Amino acid sequence: MIAVEQLRKSFDGTRALDDFTLHVGAGELFGLVGPNGAGKTTLMKVLSTLLEPDRGTAQIGGRDVRTQGREVKRMIGYMPDQPGVYQDMSVREFLEFFADAFHITGARHRAAVDRAMERSGLTDRTRDSVEQLSFGMKQRLVLAKTLLHDPKVLLLDEPATGLDPIARIELRQQLKLLQAEGITILISSHILSDLEDICTQIAFIGGGRNASDADGHSVIQLRAPRAPVRVYEIELIGESASAESIVNAAGARLLESGAGRMVVEISGADEQVAALLRALVTGGVNVMRFDHRALGLEERYQRAFGEKRT
Amino acid sequence: MNPMIRKELRQRMRERRGWLLPSLYLLVLGAVVTFAYFVTTSDGARANNVQGSTVGVVLFLTLAYAQLALLLLMAPIFSAGSITIEKEQRTLGGLLTSLLTVGQIWWGKFVSSLLFVLLLLITSLPVLSMAFAFGGIGPWEVFSATVTTVIVLGSVSALGLYCSSAFRRSIHATAVSYAMVIAISVVTAIIFFVRLQLYETAHVRSGNGVAYAGWYSIPLDVRLPMYLNPFFFLTSSFAPPSELYPAWATCAVVFIAMGIISVVLTLRNLRHSGDA
Numbered sequence: 349m350i351a352v353e354q355l356r357k358s359f360d361g362t363r364a365l366d367d368f369t370l371h372v373g374a375g376e377l378f379g380l381v382g383p384n385g386a387g388k389t390t391l392m393k394v395l396s397t398l399l400e401p402d403r404g405t406a407q408i409g410g411r412d413v414r415t416q417g418r419e420v421k422r423m424i425g426y427m428p429d430q431p432g433v434y435q436d437m438s439v440r441e442f443l444e445f446f447a448d449a450f451h452i453t454g455a456r457h458r459a460a461v462d463r464a465m466e467r468s469g470l471t472d473r474t475r476d477s478v479e480q481l482s483f484g485m486k487q488r489l490v491l492a493k494t495l496l497h498d499p500k501v502l503l504l505d506e507p508a509t510g511l512d513p514i515a516r517i518e519l520r521q522q523l524k525l526l527q528a529e530g531i532t533i534l535i536s537s538h539i540l541s542d543l544e545d546i547c548t549q550i551a552f553i554g555g556g557r558n559a560s561d562a563d564g565h566s567v568i569q570l571r572a573p574r575a576p577v578r579v580y581e582i583e584l585i586g587e588s589a590s591a592e593s594i595v596n597a598a599g600a601r602l603l604e605s606g607a608g609r610m611v612v613e614i615s616g617a618d619e620q621v622a623a624l625l626r627a628l629v630t631g632g633v634n635v636m637r638f639d640h641r642a643l644g645l646e647e648r649y650q651r652a653f654g655e656k657r658t
Numbered sequence: 659m660n661p662m663i664r665k666e667l668r669q670r671m672r673e674r675r676g677w678l679l680p681s682l683y684l685l686v687l688g689a690v691v692t693f694a695y696f697v698t699t700s701d702g703a704r705a706n707n708v709q710g711s712t713v714g715v716v717l718f719l720t721l722a723y724a725q726l727a728l729l730l731l732m733a734p735i736f737s738a739g740s741i742t743i744e745k746e747q748r749t750l751g752g753l754l755t756s757l758l759t760v761g762q763i764w765w766g767k768f769v770s771s772l773l774f775v776l777l778l779l780i781t782s783l784p785v786l787s788m789a790f791a792f793g794g795i796g797p798w799e800v801f802s803a804t805v806t807t808v809i810v811l812g813s814v815s816a817l818g819l820y821c822s823s824a825f826r827r828s829i830h831a832t833a834v835s836y837a838m839v840i841a842i843s844v845v846t847a848i849i850f851f852v853r854l855q856l857y858e859t860a861h862v863r864s865g866n867g868v869a870y871a872g873w874y875s876i877p878l879d880v881r882l883p884m885y886l887n888p889f890f891f892l893t894s895s896f897a898p899p900s901e902l903y904p905a906w907a908t909c910a911v912v913f914i915a916m917g918i919i920s921v922v923l924t925l926r927n928l929r930h931s932g933d934a
Contacts, residue, residue, distance in 0.1 A: 396755050400930075418757070426755045432748030434665075436672055448661035449756035493752070 349374040349501060349532040350395065355404035357390050357556075364390040366556035367404065372534055372549075377527040379547035379570075380536040387556035388536040389429055392505040395534070396426035408501055425494035429506040433486050435479040439470050442478055443493060450497035460496050467522070468492035484515035491522070502526065504535040508542055520546050544570065563603070563611075579603065580621065582610045582628070583637035591633045598624045611641065662758060662766020670736070670774055679735075683728055683778050687721065687785055694720035695788075711794030718789040719896075722803045725782055726810065726892055729775055730843060733811050734835035737771040737818025739828035741928070746828065750931060760928040764819065764921065771815045779807065799896060806895040806906070810888040813913040814839060816920035823927035846883040847890075853880045873905065885912045 350372035357365040365387045372378040380388050393399040394406055397417040405412060411419045434442055443461045452460050465471045468488040473481070481489065487507065494502065504523075508516050516539070523546055527533055537543050543550060550568045552559035560566040584591055588605055595602050595612050599620070604611035614620050628635050670676055698716045744750035753763055789795060818835040825831040857880050873881070884890040891909035 393751075396751075398751055398754055421755055421757055424755070426751070428748065428751045430748050432744075432750075432752060434669070434747070434749060436669055437665075441668070445661055445665050446752070446756060448664075449753065449758045451757050490752075497757075 349376070349409055350378075350534060351405070351407045352391070352395070353405045355391070355394060355406055356402045357387075357394060357399060358402055363556050365394070365401070365404075368553065368556060369558055370551055372532060374532055375527065375530055376548045377523060377533045377535070377546055379543035379550040380534060380553060381540065381543060381550055382536075382553035382559065386553045386559075388553055389505055390556070391553070392426070392428070392503050392534075392536060396424060396503050397421060398426075422497070423500045424503055425497070425499035425501070426503045427490055427494045427505065427507055429509065431487065431490035433478045433490060435477070437478055438475050439465070439478060439481070439489060440474040442489065443496065446493045447496050452497060460498075464492035464496050467495060484511050484518075487511060487515070487519070488522075491519075495526075500530075500532060502531055502533045502535075504533065506537055507535065508537055508539050516542060578621070579611060579613050579641045580624075581637070581639045581641045582612065582635060584608055584610070584628075585634040585636060590631060591628060594627050594631045594633065595624065598627050600624055608636075660762055660766050660769070662753075662763055663769050666740075666766050666770030667773065670770060675735075679732065680778055680781050683732065684781055684785070686728060687724060687782055690724040691717055691721055691785055691788060709794075710792045714789050714792030714794035717792060718786070718795045718799065721782070721786055721789060722807075722892060723889065725779070726807055726888060727843075729778060729807065729811055730814060730839050730888060732778065733771070733775050733814045734818045734821075734832055734839060736774050737767070737815040738821050738832040738835035740767040740771055740819060741822035741924075742825055742828040742831045745826055745931070754928070754931070760925050763928060764924055767819055767822075768815060768921075771818065772812060775811050775815065776808070779804070779811075798899065802895040802899075802906075803892060806892050806910075809910055809913050810891060813917035813920070814888075816917040816924070820920040820924045820927070823924045823931065842886050843888055846887040849883045850880065850887075853883075885909050886916075888913075 350370065352368060352370040355365050355368045356363065368387065368391065370380075370391075380391070382388055390399065394401050395408060395413060397413050397420055400414055405414075407413065408420050409423050411423065413420050434445075437445065440461065443464050444457070447457050447460050447464075465474060468485075468491065470481075470485065470489060470492070473485075478486065478489065487510075491504075491507065508519055511519060520542055523533060523535070527546075527548075535543065535547070547570050550570060552561065552566055552568075558566040561568065582591070585608065588608065588610060591610060592602060592605055595610065599615075601613040601615075602610065603613055612624070614624060625635070625638055628638075694717055695713065698713050741750070744753060754760070758766075786800065814835075817838055818831070821831040821835045821838070822828075825834065854876065857877065885905075885908050891906070891913065894905040894909055897906060
């Protein structure tokens with residue numbers, strides 16, 4: 349749904365994006381993680397047609413953001429890192445204006461505004477001035493505005509920044525619901541635990557480039573309901589050649605191998621894991637350790653960016 | 659209706675200055691016209707047997723120039739902060755990622771800025787009717803002066819919107835807009851008079867003397883800055899219809915061209931304002 353290839357964007361000679369590549373499948377809730385100045389906001393602005401890339405391509409739903417901006421705008425909902433509101437409008441007027449701005453007319457107009465109010469939980473505050481809303485409420489209002497035209501893709505730049513814990517939980521729940529509706533979501537955030545809780549995949553970005561964790565992964569699969577992918581670390585005694593062939597025969601993917609140690613990726617349910625272990629043991633491999641390697645996102649982030657910071 | 663226009667007008671009329679500025683404007687304009695009336699009909703003037711039509715002409719001219727001066731001061735207030743406010747409250751990104759085109763955004767801002775200034779122009783009609791009561795002026799003078807004022811205000815508003823698109827903060831955009839208004843209203847006149855003096859001095863020294871036979875006897879390069887001057891533009895509009903060309907027509911072309919260039923530059927800035 350989102351395809352970014354070798355994207356480059358410079359500001360006054362400084363490369364904010366430097367041949368960055370990203371692929372986000374339909375229906376994903378995809379997290380973008382990186383330190384300040386990594387290029388997350390620039391990427392979001394390029395994808396939302398606000399900035400033109402210097403080089404490379406960026407497509408949303410097969411439409412090029414540079415040449416098919418209008419079609420892209422119909423498909424996306426963009427929420428910037430510091431979303432702005434018109435303080436002197438009422439909640440309803442704010443949503444009505446953006447419904448007009450997205451050319452939603454007739455019966456759809458009222459329905460879209462009513463739905464947005466419900467989504468933002470502001471139904472009982474329609475006449476209130478936007479100025480009277482709390483920061484969290486304003487964020488919800490802006491998210492509701494972003495959803496007015498039923499976008500297929502949501503681009504959320506640091507949406508949880510400044511929110512209190514309750515509002516963050518509510519936002520996470522809302523994003524899960526939106527993903528369940530089939531909306532593809534690309535979200536950038538500094539709050540790693542939030543991303544870990546909701547995202548299906550995470551990509552690292554640093555210095556405008558694709559960054560990778562210590563295992564060399566620039567994209568991390570966190571969850572995929574149909575075929576969970578897990579990584580296991582196996583320690584064994586003796587030569588590992590026979591173990592490698594058993595691993596391959598069992599349909600697992602060998603990520604690392606050598607010196608009595610292997611790292612394998614197993615796709616599927618627990619039965620697949622048990623079958624691999626059984627195959628190794630019955631195949632004569634002396635397995636000393638068979639551990640699920642569950643690196644937390646914070647640990648992966650630290651491995652990717654921690655050393656560069658110190 | 660362009661949603662931008664509806665939004666802008668709604669927001670403008672909710673602001674305190676939405677009613678404060680028209681009130682102040684009318685007060686100042688009323689005071690100027692009253693002052694002009696008393697000066698014209700003072701004892702000394704009465705001694706010269708001032709005609710009612712003369713009072714009407716004086717009141718009308720005073721009103722027309724005072725109105726233009728006041729509106730030139732007010733136009734940047736409405737236009738120069740128009741786009742910067744969207745940047746300051748971080749709503750420009752929302753507009754640019756909606757299905758509104760940059761042209762629609764510009765048009766909404768322009769129409770709302772201009773409509774508010776035109777509202778001021780309309781509110782001055784009762785004051786203008788005072789001049790009518792004395793006679794001496796006809797519908798043509800009122801019409802040509804109004805059209806000229808509207809062209810000037812349209813260009814100045816477009817110029818203000820350009821400043822608003824070029825700067826991030828309203829205060830900077832407004833300051834530069836005022837500098838531009840002063841440049842076209844005052845600096846052009848100063849340049850003209852200085853050059854005229856130099857021209858006269860040069861001719862007197864050469865022993866040729868200076869004998870002007872109207873505006874067009876002044877060399878073009880000396881006259882040139884005045885075609886950018888809104889007050890000269892207004893003055894040229896008082897000519898009979900047959901004499902509008904070339905002075906009024908040249909000014910009109912210059913102001914419209916200035917407006918069009920401002921529009922083109924503003925649209926370009928808006929298209930590239932994603933990093934704002």
